[in-house]
Each structure stands twice: as C-alpha cells, then as structure tokens.
Amino acid sequence: MASATEEGTERGSWEAALRRLLPHGAPLPDEEHLDYSIAVGCDFPPVPHHVSEVESLEPRGAPASVAGGCGHSLPGGPRFNRRRSGDPPRRMPAERARSSSVVCTLAEPEGGALRSGARTSSARGISSFSGSARPVAVTFGAEKDLEEDLAGGASAPEPAPATARERRRGVCFRCGKGNLLKEREACLVCDARYCSNCVLKAMGSMPEGRKCVSCIGRPIDESKRSGLGKCSKMLSKLCSPLEIRQVMKAERECPANQLRPEQLVVNGRPLQQEELDEVLGCSMPPQKLRPGRYWYDKDSGLWGKEGERPDRIISSKLNIGGKLQSDASNGNTQVYINGREITRIELKVLKLANVQCPRDTHFWVYDDGSYEEEGQNNIRGKIWEKASTRLICSLFKLPTPPENPPGSKEDSAAFSVRSVPEYLEQKRVQKLLLLGLEGSGTSTIFKQAKYLYGNHFSSEEMQNMKLMIQSSLYRYLSTLLEGREHFEDEALEGKRAGSLHYNASANGLGGSEAQKHNECVYSINQRLKHFSDWLLQIMAMGDLDAFFPAATREYAPVVEEAWKHPAIQETYKRRNELHFLPDVASYFLDRAVEISSNEYEPTEKDILYAEGFSRCNGLAFIEFSLDDRSQISQHIECPHPQTKYQLIRVNTRGLNEGCKLLEMFEDVRAIVFCVSLSDYDQMWPQSSGELCNKMMASKDLFESVVNHSSFRETPFVLLLNKYDAFEEKISRVPLTVCEWFADFSPVKARDTNQSLANHAYYYIAVKFKDLYASISNRKLFVFQMKARERATVHEGFKYIQEVLKWDDVKDENVYGILDESFYSCQWRDKGDVAKRVSHLPWVGKAPEIRVTGLRVMLEVRQPQYAYSLT
Ligand SMILES: Nc1nc2c(ncn2[C@@H]2O[C@H](COP(=O)(O)OP(=O)(O)OP(=O)(O)O)[C@@H](O)[C@H]2O)c(=O)[nH]1
Ligand SMILES: [Mg+2]
Numbered sequence: 001m002a003s004a005t006e007e008g009t010e011r012g013s014w015e016a017a018l019r020r021l022l023p024h025g026a027p028l029p030d031e032e033h034l035d036y037s038i039a040v041g042c043d044f045p046p047v048p049h050h051v052s053e054v055e056s057l058e059p060r061g062a063p064a065s066v067a068g069g070c071g072h073s074l075p076g077g078p079r080f081n082r083r084r085s086g087d088p089p090r091r092m093p094a095e096r097a098r099s100s101s102v103v104c105t106l107a108e109p110e111g112g113a114l115r116s117g118a119r120t121s122s123a124r125g126i127s128s129f130s131g132s133a134r135p136v137a138v139t140f141g142a143e144k145d146l147e148e149d150l151a152g153g154a155s156a157p158e159p160a161p162a163t164a165r166e167r168r169r170g171v172c173f174r175c176g177k178g179n180l181l182k183e184r185e186a187c188l189v190c191d192a193r194y195c196s197n198c199v200l201k202a203m204g205s206m207p208e209g210r211k212c213v214s215c216i217g218r219p220i221d222e223s224k225r226s227g228l229g230k231c232s233k234m235l236s237k238l239c240s241p242l243e244i245r246q247v248m249k250a251e252r253e254c255p256a257n258q259l260r261p262e263q264l265v266v267n268g269r270p271l272q273q274e275e276l277d278e279v280l281g282c283s284m285p286p287q288k289l290r291p292g293r294y295w296y297d298k299d300s301g302l303w304g305k306e307g308e309r310p311d312r313i314i315s316s317k318l319n320i321g322g323k324l325q326s327d328a329s330n331g332n333t334q335v336y337i338n339g340r341e342i343t344r345i346e347l348k349v350l351k352l353a354n355v356q357c358p359r360d361t362h363f364w365v366y367d368d369g370s371y372e373e374e375g376q377n378n379i380r381g382k383i384w385e386k387a388s389t390r391l392i393c394s395l396f397k398l399p400t401p402p403e404n405p406p407g408s409k410e411d412s413a414a415f416s417v418r419s420v421p422e423y424l425e426q427k428r429v430q431k432l433l434l435l436g437l438e439g440s441g442t443s444t445i446f447k448q449a450k451y452l453y454g455n456h457f458s459s460e461e462m463q464n465m466k467l468m469i470q471s472s473l474y475r476y477l478s479t480l481l482e483g484r485e486h487f488e489d490e491a492l493e494g495k496r497a498g499s500l501h502y503n504a505s506a507n508g509l510g511g512s513e514a515q516k517h518n519e520c521v522y523s524i525n526q527r528l529k530h531f532s533d534w535l536l537q538i539m540a541m542g543d544l545d546a547f548f549p550a551a552t553r554e555y556a557p558v559v560e561e562a563w564k565h566p567a568i569q570e571t572y573k574r575r576n577e578l579h580f581l582p583d584v585a586s587y588f589l590d591r592a593v594e595i596s597s598n599e600y601e602p603t604e605k606d607i608l609y610a611e612g613f614s615r616c617n618g619l620a621f622i623e624f625s626l627d628d629r630s631q632i633s634q635h636i637e638c639p640h641p642q643t644k645y646q647l648i649r650v651n652t653r654g655l656n657e658g659c660k661l662l663e664m665f666e667d668v669r670a671i672v673f674c675v676s677l678s679d680y681d682q683m684w685p686q687s688s689g690e691l692c693n694k695m696m697a698s699k700d701l702f703e704s705v706v707n708h709s710s711f712r713e714t715p716f717v718l719l720l721n722k723y724d725a726f727e728e729k730i731s732r733v734p735l736t737v738c739e740w741f742a743d744f745s746p747v748k749a750r751d752t753n754q755s756l757a758n759h760a761y762y763y764i765a766v767k768f769k770d771l772y773a774s775i776s777n778r779k780l781f782v783f784q785m786k787a788r789e790r791a792t793v794h795e796g797f798k799y800i801q802e803v804l805k806w807d808d809v810k811d812e813n814v815y816g817i818l819d820e821s822f823y824s825c826q827w828r829d830k831g832d833v834a835k836r837v838s839h840l841p842w843v844g845k846a847p848e849i850r851v852t853g854l855r856v857m858l859e860v861r862q863p864q865y866a867y868s869l870t
Helices: 002-021 036-044 048-053 093-107 115-130 142-151 161-168 199-203 222-227 232-236 241-253 273-283 344-352 387-395 442-452 458-499 500-506 511-519 524-540 552-566 564-571 584-587 592-596 604-609 651-659 677-681 694-707 725-732 746-751 756-775 790-812 830-838 864-868
Strands: 263-267 292-296 302-305 310-313 335-337 361-365 370-373 429-436 619-625 644-650 668-674 684-687 691-693 716-721 781-785 823-827 848-852 855-860
Touching: 002 790, 036 564, 036 830, 199 232, 222 500, 232 241, 241 310, 263 273, 273 604, 344 387, 370 511, 387 619, 387 677, 429 694, 442 619, 442 644, 442 790, 458 524, 458 564, 458 584, 458 592, 524 552, 552 592, 584 592, 584 604, 584 781, 644 823, 668 677, 668 694, 677 694, 677 725, 677 756, 694 756, 716 756, 716 790, 725 756, 746 756, 756 781
Parallel strands: 263 292, 335 361, 429 644, 429 668, 668 716, 716 781
Antiparallel strands: 292 302, 302 310, 361 370, 619 644, 684 691, 823 855, 848 855
16 A cells, blocks of 8 residues: 555656646656656756766777767767666766765865966866766776776786777867867876867866876876976966976876886886885985886996896895896896896996906996905906096996985085986987097087087086196197207208308307307207206106196296297298197297186187197087077977987097997997098198198098998088188198199189189098998088088088988988089078078089978089089
8 A cells, every 4th residue: 555655656746747847738648658868867967977977878888989088078968868766876986986086176176286276277177077068987997997996906007098099199089179280288098189278178177187087096108107297388378387386296296196016027026015115215216217127236226127238326225126137137248247247338338447357257346336356355446437437338328326426425415316318318319429530620519519509618627628728838839849959950950061161160269159150040048948858858758747737837937938939939930840730829829828827717719729628538428409499498398309419529539549439339320520621731640650641641530430330321421621721721732732632623713713712622522422432322411611610510510410301311212302412401491591501602603492392402513513523
C-alpha cells in the first residue's frame, strides 16, 4: 500500500512538472514516450565538474579531441547528459580528488599559486569556464592513470596524448582556428596549443604553470622540462609582470612538476626519495637534471650520462645510486679514473694538460682535481689548475670544478654551476675556428668581435693586455738595437774598406780622433751601449717576461732616450730590412714613458693596435649572436632561439705545438682563415729557422689546414685582411716580389680601369681559390677586410653567417646559381642590397641582383678579372 502511495506521489509530481511546461490544455504523453532529458537538463547547471561526474558517455571511447578536452568546446553549445534524476552521481575516488582540485583552484585563487596579483587571470578563467560548458568526462582520462598519478606511481610520466601531438601546429585546440605564423602556448602535459584568445580560458589561474585546467596535478612532458619557468612572449602580453612571476615560480616549484626519484638511475640503481633530496640539496647539484640513467663518481664529483663522457662536476661524496662501473662512460682507452675507463676525449685533454697516462694507468682523482696513481700515495698535481687546461676543457665540453666552489671564502653567493657553459647545451651554437699566420690579424678580429657584440674585456684581460703592450716596447727596441749593431758594423766595415789609406794614417792620430773614425750614424754612446748589450742578452736568453714588466718603470726613460737617439731613428728608416719589427712599433715607442707608467690604461685603439691578445695562451674563444634581438629580456623565452656563434681563435703557436689540437675542432661549423694581404714582401722564419716569404708561409699553412682530414666537409671562408696597408704598399713594392705572384701583370689593371690594389686583390683571391679548388671540391668564400675598421669586421661576420645559411640549404639546390661569386649575400630587398654593396671597393659595375623565393640574391662577378687571369 505504502509503495502504491509513493508511486502515486511520484507520478503526480512529474505530471505536474510536465503540465507546467506544456501548452495549456495539451494532453500528457504516456510514460513510455516521455523524454526525460528535458526536465533533467534543467536540474543540472552546466558547470564542468558536475558534468564530468557523469559517466554515461564512456570517456575511454571518446575521440581524443574530446577526451583531451582541454577547453575545446563542442559546436552547438552546452550539452547535457541523460541521467535519471534519482540516480546518485557515481565517481571514482581519483576523479573526486581531481575535480576538487580544479574547483579549489578556480574558486579560490588566493589558495593557489596565484595570490592577489593573479586575480585577473583566474577570474577570466572562471567566467569563461562556466560560460562554455565543456564536454564531458573527458579530461579525466582513464581511471588507472589517475590512480597511478595520485599514488605517485612507479610508471614513467604519461606521455602527451598522441592525437594532441599529431595535431597541426598552427591550430588552436580550443577555438580550432589555425594560423601557422601566430604563436601558440602549449600545455606542459599534453602539448595542447592555444591561441592568445583561448589560453587563459583553457589554463585558468595556472597554479602549476602552463597546463590545461584538466592537466593540473599531472606530471609534465619531460621534453618540456628545460622550458619550465621561462615565460613566452604571448603570456607576457596577456598577464601582468607580477602574475607572470608567480605563474613561473609555481611552474618551477610546484611538487607535481618535480622529478620523481625513480626517474633517475645512478650507477645502475634507481634513486630513493632521500637520495634525490641529497642530490638536489647538495651545494653543487646537477643543474637542469632530466630523467635518465647517469653515472656518478663520488670521489671526484664527475657526473655524466650512462655510456657518455662526463658532462659536469657535482658535489662529491654523495651517497647515491649503485657502485660506479668501469664501463660507465663506455671508455676504451685503458686509462682509468677512480675505476672508470675514461673516454678518448678525456684522454686527449689529459695529455694536453701534460698528465702522463700510458695504457693501464689507474688514477685516483679527487674533487679538487689533485690526482695520484693508484697505490702510489703521491699527489702528482692538479688536473684543472692551469687556465689553459680549463679553457680546453670547456671548449671540448668537459667539465671543470668551479674556481670558487660554493662555500669558499671568495664568493659563495655569486656561484653558479656552469661546468658546461650554457651555450654548449644549446644546439644552435655554431663554432667558427679562426686561424691564420702570426700577424695576419686574427687577434684584431677577435678583439673587434668582443667590442662589437658586447663581450667586454674583463679586468684580468685588460691587465694582461697592458703587460703585453709594456713588454712589447722592449721587444721592439731590442729589434731596433740589434739592427743598429748590424748596420753599424756594416757601415764601419765599408768605411774601413773604402779608405785603407785613411786607416793607415789614422794609426798615428790621437785617441779622440781615432774614435771619431770608428763612429758612424748608427753609433751610440757608452751608456746606451751597456743598456743595449744587457737587453739583447736578456732577449737572447728568452728571459724578457721574467724582467718585465717589473722593470718597465725603471727603464722607461732609457727606452725613450734610446728610441729618440739619432742612431736608432736612422735604423728605423731602414725598417723594411728588420723583419721582426711590426708597423705598430713606432706607435707604442713614441709613448714609451706614458705606457710604462703604473697608471697606464690601454685605450681601445691601443688594444686594437697591440699584437696578439694575451701573452701566454694560444687559444681564446668568445660567444656572440648576430641577430638584432639582444634586447629581448632574459626571462622571455624566444620562440626561435638566436643563433649563437662561438669564435675560437688558435694562434700559430697553438698550431705548432700540436696540429693535434686541430683534430679536436672537427665539429666546427666553418674555418675562417685570415691572411694579411700586405705580407707579400715580408719575411718569416720557418720551423727550420730559415727565412721565407711570409705570404708563402701563409699559403703553406692554408694548404695544410685545407688538407686536414678533420675539415673535409667544413666550409672555408678566407679573410684577406689589411687591405688598407696593402693599398698603400702596392704602389711602392711590386706584387711580383712574392714568387707565387710572379705572373701578376699590373698593366691589365690599367686596361680595366681598376685601381691597382683592387686588381691585385682579385688576383690574390683567385690564386687562393685555385689552390683551394685543387685540393677540395668545395667552394672557397673570400672576403676583403680591414680588421682595424670595426665596420668591416661586422660585415665579415654577416658574410660568414650568410655562408653558413647557404651551406645549410645548398643541398636543396636553392642557391645553385651562386657558383663563382666572390661575395654572395642574401638581404631583404634590393634597396638594402644596393646600399650595402655601394661602399665595397671592388663592386665595379652594377651588381647582378636576383630575387629567389623570399630572398634577394646578390651576385657580384668580376668579368674583367676572368680576362686578367688568362
Ligand atoms: N693596417 C692594418 N693593420 C692591421 C689590420 N689588422 C690587424 N692589423 C695589425 O696587425 C698587427 C698584428 O695583428 P694581430 O691581430 O695581432 O695578428 P694575429 O694574427 O693575431 O697574430 P698573433 O697574435 O701574433 O698570432 C696588429 O698591430 C694589428 O693592429 C688591418 O686590417 N690593417
Ligand atoms: Mg698578433
């Protein structure tokens, strides 16, 4: 009875409700034909988390675009699910946890990562969310995954849904609009990409950073780890700086985005949570750690990927992972460090650092770099002590311990672990190897690059440069004094031989008269003679650096006196005969006293005019970018990272010491070889000590580098430098003094109305091109330079950049037309091209300008030149 009454009441209530909805007087349908959805839909507001509780649409089977959901609203507006009003909502515990986290985030921004400053975006998140009731169920994916996630399960982080990845790049996952050129913000978990209109709606208040609301709590896609905390340009336009800071902080620091211990396997064993804490909490943790298998040498602190060479040094003595295995880094050198067989590159660097390591040597290396042979109890030195070793290590991507380890007195706050410089981790670093015979201008180009691209000289480098300039004064003076002695002997000899008669009668003359006849324009007084003998002796013993600069101030007045002495000035007039006296000698000797003073600070010009870069090391490098985007602030990640160049300069001394050094540069992107045009009449001591023409010496060096097996596939750019000095010299000294240029005909220059220097320049360029073509089947790129003029150095680097771009696409044969140009460039429009080439002295007639695809191609050919070659 009771149940009959209940049934009657229930029936009465739905009939009443239905009657209210139907037109007045319309008959009620019988129960079989009732459509429940009308009434039920009204009972359930279109709030996403309520909707998601309903499981009637089989989320597993839903297409991924819906299941991935991520804010992508379905056409046709809100959709409700069929459910009988009496049915209790059924949901999994995991689902409940997930949806409540969403609710909390959205409803209480203060409780999430975004506090007061973040309200705008969270508010936006809420309104949009309720406005577009999102499809069902959806995002909350498979129950199993959820359970695992919440339990901090042992499985690897769930990859982003494949369908999300497969989506076309330019299409927004929410509004479906596509535009390849527009930036998209991607979810760190599922890689769903959103346009600027949708990103805040899809990601809400971002309590864990850039994740779709539905991905909150899930581990990130590991490939995105390096981008954590780096804001995009799009987001920086949408949110206030404070909001950005908080979102980025949350992205970096929230627990869900952290590595899990089992993702790290060290020496063959997955880490425990305490071990991970120890690694991350030590004073020198491995930066930018990613999941993977690593080896760790707890004695030295060396750390690397399993099967690879070490890539950083972290704190030593950490109790983590298993035991270090001998094959941890896959070395095959039969040389061992702390039980690990080291790799070939480590062995090479050890050899360069003068560590004796024949086969079957077992070393113990400690965290301060000191090392000893196993069982010998005798520290033999410190591996990373010398600056040159550190430099070589960083060039070859081997780590070195920091100079001021954290916690040391010097600088604990400013410490940053940069065992491998950051740029080496970026793929877009292009190494350029700058080579050339001594004096060709490589240091000048290097220094100009420092000035040009904001890499200023450190105080240590300035001090080095100052000492170098001060000691060169003595080198120049000693060359002059030596020349003077030689010229004096020559003159007196001539005098004696020329007047035998005079000599005979001179025997009868008094002392002062006789002395007069033993003098000539090259003679100096007794005091200077003493100084000269002393200096020349020091030079002969190679002790210059031991005496100077300590003695610079003391002797400065004598240097000045000697330089101004008529005998030295006479000697200087014959400087063409003094092969080791560079042009800059007078520039510095004129200011001997000023330069020798303690207060002397080299000017920019002094630095550029000084020879070389530093006295000791033959190897130097800098890194720079040529794109004009340097002003982009550091915390805004550029969607297309700038191409960085690493300019590595090796001087000839470095080359002589070991062409083996060149082997280690096989990964350079281009060889930039520098030749001084004005060397054609200079002499140069060969390794045998014999003098040869300096241009010939340059040619030999060029040939040996082109022939080097490491550079078979490497583009070559030849910089023909010192065009200014060459222009001045060519009218005085014929090019034919150099045997290689014996067939040069200046007459043809007159025929073609070119300047002699211009004509000679092309002649030399083609000589090098021909030489190159006889060895390599690649093409030689030639650029004319005046390295003392900064603008031409910048042009030179731009040119190199274009060569590399060309090299990247050449196989696609887009630029096949470039075959024989001396100077080929791609610029944005023809006007730009014309402007850029107009100042180049060798652009004879109007250059040929072609439009190829999106770019303008410039080709400059020299038809006249072809004729003068025949
Ligand atoms: N006139 C002129 N002098 C230049 C030019 N480029 C470099 N020099 C000068 O040539 C001298 C030697 O140049 P460096 O740059 O030291 O030559 P390098 O190739 O580095 O030689 P090392 O450092 O000695 O191996 C310096 O005095 C420079 O100022 C140039 O284009 N024109
Ligand atoms: Mg030099």
